[in-house]
Amino acid sequence: MSIVTQQTYSNYINGTWESSAGDTKASINPARPDEVVGYYTLSSADTLNKAVEAGMAAKDAWRKMAEPARGNILFKAADFLEGRLEEIAETMTREMGKTFPEAKGETMRGVQLLRYYAGEGMRKNGDVIPSTDQEALMFTTRTPLGVVGVITPWNFPVAIPIWKIAPALVYGNAVVFKPAQEAVITAAKVMECLAEAGFPEGVINFVTGTGSVIGQGLAEHPHVHGITFTGSEQVGRGIGQTALSRGAKYQLEMGGKNPVIVTEDADLDLAVNATISGGLKSTGQKCTATSRVIVQSTVYDSFKEKLLEKVKDIKVGDGMKEDSWMGPCASESQFQTVSSYIEKGKEEGAELLCGGETVPEEKGYYITPAVFDRVSPDMTIAREEIFGPVLALMKVETVEEAIELANDTEYGLSASIFTTSIQHFLSFLDDIEAGLVRINAESAGVELQAPFGGMKNSSSHSREQGEAAKEFFTSIKTVFVK
Template sequence: MVEKSTKEVRRKIVDNYLNFIGGEWIDSKDGITNTQVNPANPSQIVGYTAAATVEEVDTAVQQAKLAFQQWKQLSPVGRGEILRKAADLLEAQSQDIAETATKEMGKRFIEMKGEVLRGAAILRYYAQEGMRKLGEVLPSANNQNTLYTLRVPLGVISVITPWNFPVAIPIWKIAPALVYGNTVVWKPSMEAGITAVKIAKVFEQAGLPAGVLNLVNGSGEIVGNALVEHPLTSAITFTGSNRVGRELASKAVAQNKKYQLELGGKNPVVVLEDADLDLAAKLTVEGAMKQTGQRCTATSRVYVEASIYDMFIEKLLENVTQIKVGDGLDGSVTMGPVASKKQFETVTSYIQKGIEEGAELLYGGNALYDPVYNGGYFVEPTIFASVTNEMTIAREEIFGPVLAVIKVADYADALTQANDTIYGLSASLFTTNLNKAFDFIKNSEVGMVQINGETGGAEPQAPFGGMKESSSGTREQGQAAMEFFTAYKTVSLTTSL
């Protein structure tokens, strides 16, 4: 929602959050602001973010390019020390940042607090990366020649991030970009703009030089496109929808820019008859409903052997009925709202589609309109049975608390159907059979495999990313991040002695 006319009046009620360009906090030149509302109570305004103009994006990139000349000269150890300070500050401010994010995009406070602390852990990890090698010495055919490689920064990185992990995803992009010597212009999702401002302030407080990190809030159509198409940006790292990712990739290729995409998922769980069914049911429900299903790694499909199908359904229902839906700031709630009206409409339309196509609605499926919910964007946790692999709810990413249960004949049938998708992010297998576990690891067409664990979850030191249309191929997090954020320089040094 964009408004101009009552801007000054509204600022007296709640804060207006500015863009961060060249080390200064700057209001939008044309006065446009984005209204941030609480998805648990849309009548409650959380604040207003200044929408950057194309000219302001240009200024941000120019400032980042200017700052790059000095930032790349700083020792990576020194760059890492700034990240370490940022980690301490982020941790100290975790309560405030978590509360802000919960109000802004609906994630439960306990989940959001954990995410902020995870962001601090990511910063500490990359602070240490500043002490690792950035090249290697190679043998040369000439014994008077020293041959070695260096990893060097790319320049100005365009960072475009989603709303569902408003702290962790930006940090796991920004931290490696910075420690390897790049500068950053960051466009967060419009649904997480206030949280982004607070993160940028953490980096400012940590002593990051002016222009090294720049924040430009606004729409993808205006700010995102201007950032991607700017001639001075060297690379683009993006997490979001497949549609936008494909458009971005086309623009990057046309400009010969490096790009990194983390896109959608339709993550399967396979449950075999020898599995611990209590554990499998518990983690399948958690994987599907945690963070209201708004994770690219969320469990979306579960393939269950016919011999245990009915028993497993009972155990799923035992777990899902324990979920309490409500405001994410309420400590007794176990599932919050979806992030926005748009997301609410998307999720409820998929539920209706599942019913129309003949899936059996086992549990939930309703939007919650009771006055208790304050007109918020709440959807019940939803489980469909009697689903086939051809149904829409088994093929398209829903990004909400909806689980499709599919009966299969055996392990081979389950593997075939689990792989029958355009996506390839994450997959889980529940079994005690070691041979099948290793076969699943080898033959599941995904970037991340879990054995007896839920489909979600990632650690800072481990590469994160998918296959097929879930990713452009490069990996985030861990030392794998160096592959994207740096380029090789080969050096040959010959002496006459």
């Protein structure tokens, strides 16, 4: 199968795919940097204004459409996405590197998200509240924000856009969607499925370009009433501050330095497999990826031996090859970033047990999965988000010490523990500072019907997915009828 395209994608504004205006840029296959996946437009602020104004013109009629009717369009979008599942998954693999099976799983997740939120069109949007006045009726209803800016990252170019766009739309907002440049061709194909579903003109708009022009422009635009962003902490903070300064609602999902605790009573084989899956799948390029592995001293050596045996067998290669378990870093810049962290770990005294090497027989941005031993809490690789296939092993004596070490970070996105002790589980559940807590399961991943978000510097303390999405994309109206 080969569906490589070199099509040029421009913007979708007010129900029309525009011809490319201005400079274009190539999107490169990180497995083979000499291969162009497609081209996209570096749009201007004027183009962004046009998209926002299209949303402004469409939002009132869309808000007044019956919610089940809005949901029906999302159902159609899900069908179109499912019909192109393998094509879009292959584009994802070629554009940002994750293996084809992972890309197919993510694309199917997008289909499921669309269908879940399509069903929201038939669910309640308010509550009746008892009034102290026996002759009155008091209830709540919800109203959409208006025009919402959606800014998404490259690591999940199907799932993350859809888990933002789908609830924004079904709850009655117009959307302006700005995808990450590293995965813009994949995002454009998702946008084609949404466009084909039949949304009214201006309800969903798609603008490609740089973060400094389009992303910042969305944050600053006076007619954008809400911003939902997933990406780096530095960029997220700037977007949040800009939105706050003009009174717009904002939602930020940012970094993680996610710990896994392995207690002396844990099933070590289960813990090893989950650490590898949570830390190294998608080349470690997940905000929920396992980064710090905190192990009790009594089982430390046994765990390390089992971990190294399996990590050394991981096949790194082109994600379209059936025998590849882990693909390349998503871009040259990400490759350089991960490489610099590996060198920093060695410079600061951590012991590199395996990996952290390039793959000479491959031309792409490959790094073999790295495992560090003798990592202390003050080292850079123990504190900063690497966003790559790097595991830092840390030894502790007690579970209490493990939890304290797990919390010793500015982030609080996800955390997991492997234990067969109810007491350890309850202590972890009560004391861990993370928005996603998993027991005897990898740190990465959350079911689509459950709230997702972090604590501390991992988020703006809002939640995405499930029914929690309604809290961001709508405002409550309290109604008193006498």
